[in-house]
Amino acid sequence: MLPKGLWQQHEPRAVVPLFGDAENFVDFAVQPSFAARPRNFIEPLYHLYQKKKRFGSAARDYANLVLRRPIAFRAIMVTRDGRYLAQWPLAQGLRVGDFFSVNVNELMAKSGVEPCDALLVLVASRGRTDLWNSSPGSANVRYVGQHYVAGYRTGLFVRTLNPAQGSRHFGFTGLNPQIRLGGREVPGVLLINHSSDPEYDRTVSPVSRLHRNRNEFLEAPFGSIPPHGALERSVADLFPGAAEFLAPTGGHGYLVTRNKGASLASLHLIRSRDGRSMALDHSRPAHTNVVAYF
């Protein structure tokens, strides 16, 4: 559980991992979609009418539009077991085309925090006027090690995820078809037990299956992930016999990870055995390609 009021519900957020063996950089450039267009003045009212947005949220959207409020960012550092460590302002007064880039390791050093595997909750002061007040662009996280560069970009949103009170999320299924063993690659998964509510307090225990085909698989507990925490597991670590199991398929397989009762954020990682390369990206929900939810 994180301190109450660490962020406000109307502030768009994203959570990204930090890696102790890398310098961790975060940047953001404000995209043209931040500039108010006529439709932006209709959207909050429409979502209010549809009962998808509360009055306070719609009123805040109109205040942002009328006052042409710029956007500011701050960051909250959380341990991989979900404990608050530090927070820093990152930038303020940003408008279309403005940007910032910060070296999180330098912020950590100033606060006396040793480099470690951790998480960073990025918080924006406002978003656009869409349903989830999405950020005008994506935050970019860049991990720069002695020998590698990796990273990904992700948006910030105001969206209810794993609320502390009320009904639970139905669950999470992560599909990772990128498993290749036997060569120089070490594939893995990093799961984040995120929440829109700092007071969220549920530990999750996902289960992973390593498949070589639909009917033949190994199963293992992924491990416990505390609230607001994260856990990275390599396939070889999860399944000590994975290389032998996947030998008939040339080392190729796929991983299916399931968790009931909570939504998780998921990253696919591919590290090289010799530490000369790292690659990662967030996974994407597959069903939204097919099902029209909105």
Add this chain to the structure above:
Amino acid sequence: MTSLETLLHEYSNFSLPTQLRLGAPFGMTTLCFQNFYSELFPERDTPVDFHVVCFSGEGEQLGGTVLRVETGEAVQYTPDAASQRGTGLIAAAAIPAFDLAGYSAGKLKIRSEIGTGFYVIWDDGSGHLDTMHEWMAVTRGPLPPARHYFVFDSARSRLERFGLALVNPIIGSGCESQATVSIFNSARRPLGSATLEPVSSMGARLVFFDAVFPELGSWFATHGPLGVEVSGANLAEPLTIEIHRSGDVHIHHIN
């Protein structure tokens, strides 16, 4: 070989997402796909035909294949040498080989344009990898002018090269894309601008900024992180490229 036009015509309610295809001599690309329909209809048989088409940097179709992916199964597909020639685009769509409308009737509302999620692994052949999910779908153009902003940070000079993968999954006459790149510092002071060579429809090209802006290194030294604006007509959002001084590569979308 299924042609792009045939795919778009025969499966008009399916989008055709693309991704950068790094090819020889720069590297190779593997496409990873899991037949996710079994998650929607867990009690049913849901095989799909996974159509993959590859294009040259100039937008010429190099090859294509169809892979049957059985219920709940996955495939990792690396195009053959002929289809990996040079760097270009790769596009893929999973077309259900079952009655999607019948399975979903009364249960799920199906999108008017059905997408396909997949991942790519880029491998430069020297042990440097990167990965990303699928990206821009093939779109009929022309498209109005667009602008995108992003940031390059040299990470205290650990990153050596910076650039863009210009992609143009926009089809139709007059759909050549031409991008203008402008670089500025955090105070919005302009440092340089250049119009890049056009990219033909269904084409792609890597552009490294040190070749376009010889002063790039000194700009990083003087100004720190740099902002970049890329703009133009028929401009599909490009991917950024960063190369570590070790040679490790990182490619990603902007938004």
